[in-house]
Amino acid sequence: MTGQAPNDRLARLIKEAGFSRKSFARAVRDSSGSAGAPINCDHTSVSRWLNGMQPRTDTAGLIIAMLSRTLGRTIALSDAGLASSAKPPVDLGLAYPETLAEGVETVMQLWQADLDEASVVLNGQIRARAWSDASLAWLLTMPLSADEKEARIGEADIARFRVTVDLFAQMDNRFGGEHARRSFIHYLSTDATRLLDGRTSGKTSPRLVSAVAEATLLAAWMSYDSGLHALAQRYFIQALGLAQAADDRLLAAGVLDAMSHQATFVGRYREAVNLARAARQGTAGVATPTMTAHFHTMEARALARLGDAPACDRALTQATREFERRNPDDDPDWIGYFDEAELAAEFGHCFRDLGRPAAANQYVTPCVRTGRDGEYLRSDFFATMVLADAHLGAGEVEQACLVALDALKVGEQLRSARCASYLREFSVRLVPAVTFAHLGDFYEQAADFSLWQQATMAQ
Known part of the structure; x- marks a missing residue:
């Protein structure tokens, strides 16, 4: 048993279910027989499992199923310390x-x-x-x-x-x-x-x-x-x-739209463009203007990352036209968050990525602290960080750092790898400003926030 740690999780569940090692082995045998795949195990087998040996995948599945029935709740393999049996x-x-x-x-x-x-x-x-x-x-x-x-x-x-x-x-x-x-x-x-x-x-x-x-x-x-x-x-x-x-064709298009968002985030920009276009093409004539506007903004986000300014501008123009026709009462509930502030934030993201800091500043400034009572706290964090990036892009290092600290305060309750990624990108953009006199003060204050710690640990 060298190198194997005792399986305390399984031991606790066996105790909670009221089994001894012998009765637990019998219950597993009975369960396997009922399932048509008899397993030959006894109290010695149970002792091995408790000492850290992992049972076969099918045996682990039977153990979990039997414990779930006995305890009256769903037991996962990880709950019983058997996750490594899952394949x-x-x-x-x-x-x-x-x-x-x-x-x-x-x-x-x-x-x-x-x-x-x-x-x-x-x-x-x-x-x-x-x-x-x-x-x-x-x-x-x-x-x-x-x-x-x-x-x-x-x-x-x-x-x-x-x-x-x-x-x-x-x-x-x-x-x-x-x-x-x-x-x-x-x-x-x-x-x-x-x-x-x-x-x-x-x-x-x-x-x-x-x-x-x-x-x-x-x-x-x-x-x-x-x-x-x-x-x-x-x-x-x-x-x-x-x-x-x-x-539910509208929801399906919303899924493709979300896929496009992820594809842009992980750097697969061409795929992101195609996914946003597929969402729009598949709902032509049936999607609400709000939805179509969002499909255009997702396409624009990817095009901005590609540096294709003319195509990005066209997509943003189409998004604006569609958004001006919207009637929120016609929208599915799941797109209800996409309001004027969210649209402006999308423009801000695009202009930041296209190297237009003044335009980015113009669009995201009204989005920061929009008075939504923290309902969309993560979105508020993103908008604030885009504003910090815009100031940095304009050479306003001190203001950029102040806004980034505001974002850290906004995001103190957030547990989000995406938020940490925004901070990571900002810290990379800060590198050329190494001669800024108060940069050390910013780093010292930022270090007190968990999101900054998460962002810098991954560098």
Whole structure:
């Protein structure tokens, strides 16, 4: 047993369930027999597991299933110290689902692999081809319909689920994706799984699938904000498939729009442009002006990073025209955040990246501290940092540092890898200002903030 640490997590669960080692082994044997895959284990096997030996993948799965039933709650492999037994496929979640059943099964596996901290989904690499394959499949395929079932899951269940998801969305906006991401995934793995496993009517089923698609989109955003980019990409793709299965074309386009946002962030600008254009093309004539305006801004963000100023300006002009036609009452709830301040912030991002600090300053200044009572604290942080970048680009180092300190104060409650990335870029832009007399004072004050510590540790 050299090098193996005792599995205290499994020991605690066995004790909580009231098992001895012998009775636990018997329960695992009985569970395996009921599952049609008998396992020969005894109290000696249990002792090995408690001493740190990892059981086979199928055995670990049976242990978790049996403990979950006994304790009356979902137990993840990581909860029982068995995460290393999990071996999900390396491409889990990267393929666009061909049927609703496939999409449901895949997203459930993805939730579980996430909770089990499977390295293949947490630490994998972004695959640019997966974005293009998913967007093309969405553009070319019909809705993934499901068979009608006897009603059991009703509108009240869906409403309760949506309200709970909305609470997690509020926490995400106010505190960042890292704050409650794992709790949200645990909620999805339990309540969303229960709803999807239930029976629904033909009328209720699309609304349920749409609600789960929107929740999976939030899981993707939270994972993206946490810096888990390969995992976020998988959630985005599965959210797209579920939205298609629900015949919710507007939500599906919103997913592609979000994919474009992530693609720009990770430096895949051409893919980001194509994803934003696919969202617009796939909803031509049906998307609201607000949505179309946002599709144009996502395209503009990527074009600005590419340095294509004429194309970026055209996209921003189109965004303005669409936004001027908007009627918020016509918009889906999930795009309701995109108001005048958010549009101006998008312009500010683009002009900063195009090297137009005066224009960036003009657009983002009204966005800073817009009086939204912290509802979109992370967005306020981003706008403030773009303003700091604009001052720096104009050679106003002292003002840039003062604004960056304001951003750090705004973001003190945030747990967000994206926010840390904005600070990291700012610190790189500060390097040429090394002769600025008060730069040392800025660094000293910034060092007191956790986001600055997170940003500088990664350098």
